[in-house]
Amino acid sequence: MTTSDQYRDSEQLLLALAEQLKLPLMHISQHIELAKMGKEVRYEHIESVADMALHLIDSYLLSRQLSQAQAELQFEPVSISSVLQGAAERLDKIAQEYSCDIELHLSGRYAPVMGHRKSLEAAMVSLGYSFIEAQQESGVRKPRLVLGAHKSRWGIVAGTYGNHKELTNDMFQRAKLLHGRARQSLPTFGHSSSAGIFVADSLFAAMSGKLHVSHHSKLSGLAVTLAPNPQLILV
Amino acid sequence: MKILLIEPDKILAGNYKDALEQSGHNVSWRPSAQSAIHQADSERADIVILELQLPSHNGIEFLYEFRSYPEWQDIPVIVLSLVPEESVTGGAKLFEQLGVARFLYKPQTKLRQLVSVVNYLEPAVV
Numbered sequence A: 001m002t003t004s005d006q007y008r009d010s011e012q013l014l015l016a017l018a019e020q021l022k023l024p025l026m027h028i029s030q031h032i033e034l035a036k037m038g039k040e041v042r043y044e045h046i047e048s049v050a051d052m053a054l055h056l057i058d059s060y061l062l063s064r065q066l067s068q069a070q071a072e073l074q075f076e077p078v079s080i081s082s083v084l085q086g087a088a089e090r091l092d093k094i095a096q097e098y099s100c101d102i103e104l105h106l107s108g109r110y111a112p113v114m115g116h117r118k119s120l121e122a123a124m125v126s127l128g129y130s131f132i133e134a135q136q137e138s139g140v141r142k143p144r145l146v147l148g149a150h151k152s153r154w155g156i157v158a159g160t161y162g163n164h165k166e167l168t169n170d171m172f173q174r175a176k177l178l179h180g181r182a183r184q185s186l187p188t189f190g191h192s193s194s195a196g197i198f199v200a201d202s203l204f205a206a207m208s209g210k211l212h213v214s215h216h217s218k219l220s221g222l223a224v225t226l227a228p229n230p231q232l233i234l235v
Numbered sequence B: 001m002k003i004l005l006i007e008p009d010k011i012l013a014g015n016y017k018d019a020l021e022q023s024g025h026n027v028s029w030r031p032s033a034q035s036a037i038h039q040a041d042s043e044r045a046d047i048v049i050l051e052l053q054l055p056s057h058n059g060i061e062f063l064y065e066f067r068s069y070p071e072w073q074d075i076p077v078i079v080l081s082l083v084p085e086e087s088v089t090g091g092a093k094l095f096e097q098l099g100v101a102r103f104l105y106k107p108q109t110k111l112r113q114l115v116s117v118v119n120y121l122e123p124a125v126v
Helices: A003-036 A043-067 A080-097 A117-135 A169-178 A195-206 A230-234 B010-022 B033-042 B059-068 B091-097 B111-120
Strands: A076-078 A101-106 A113-115 A144-152 A155-162 A211-216 A219-226 B002-006 B026-030 B047-050 B077-081 B100-105
Touching: A003 A043, A003 A195, A003 B010, A003 B111, A043 A080, A043 A117, A043 A195, A076 A080, A076 A117, A080 A101, A080 A117, A080 A144, A080 A155, A113 A117, A117 A144, A117 A155, A117 A195, A117 A219, A144 A211, A144 A219, A155 A211, A169 A195, A169 A211, A195 A211, A195 A219, B002 B010, B002 B033, B010 B026, B010 B111, B026 B033, B033 B047, B033 B059, B047 B059, B047 B111, B059 B077, B077 B111, B091 B100, B100 B111
Parallel strands: A101 A144, B002 B026, B002 B047, B047 B077, B077 B100
Antiparallel strands: A076 A113, A144 A155, A155 A219, A211 A219
16 A cells, blocks of 8 residues: 555545544533533433544554554454453443443354454444444344354454344445545445444554454354464463 | 424434423434335424435435425425535535525534524424
């Protein structure tokens, strides 16, 4: 990727992020206005949307630092189960606000992978946030977010899944070309700029991973395939 | 007044509903254009509040469909959107053609401003 490509990519990601951040800021502003009108202050909600907005900003900054090689990636043996568990815990509050159930699907033992734990968890949280936000619009009575991993012939597939049957690889690739230029680059997925997905994509790309459409337990979602390193089991 | 609120974000919809109901209005919330058409079909609204950025169909498509039915042509529509008016192809002229009574840019519209605009608008005479 040339410097101008990197700059354009960074600018598009920033535009998508700016669009996305309008939502949590409006939530906070309106809750305060409602409190002034005599309604009960929902501190839990204000806290969870503010935390998620800060997470998105931090994840964006991390992805930029990694892609511009300002931060050296300290790869380490990482347990995918632990990464998904950590992401689920961080998403718990915002999921409750959107009445979305979080499920962890970990089938069996996975060999450790070489990765950057902080970036992997940040990417999973960003992905999960976009899925939670998008599911409220799908008309599903009981929205659910599955953070899951399964083995495939290419490695361990780890990602976030929900009721998004219409999500295809073609659609995702088109959305990657459109994000930052179109307001809704994934229109059938959700109404927002889905910045969390593109931030996650950027984080995985910095770790030489590739976000792709995946299926898990009859659900569709986005995942990354990580190659296990059997030697790490002996470490 | 009976208000049909078309807003994809559940939390924002709840806030608008709270503010409008406190002012004595009756609000039906729908998150998508398709579900809003069904709602409008089952219960006539006095005013429609519409976000343009919706999942699947966008708000402009909804407006074209909504205005194509004679019984809904005179219902005032307030566009309350994350998209600024000048960013929409056709802009103010298009919204005038589609019978949009007011265009409000959501991030800069306080709840009390929305309530004032709704209170000011007269419902359509059936």
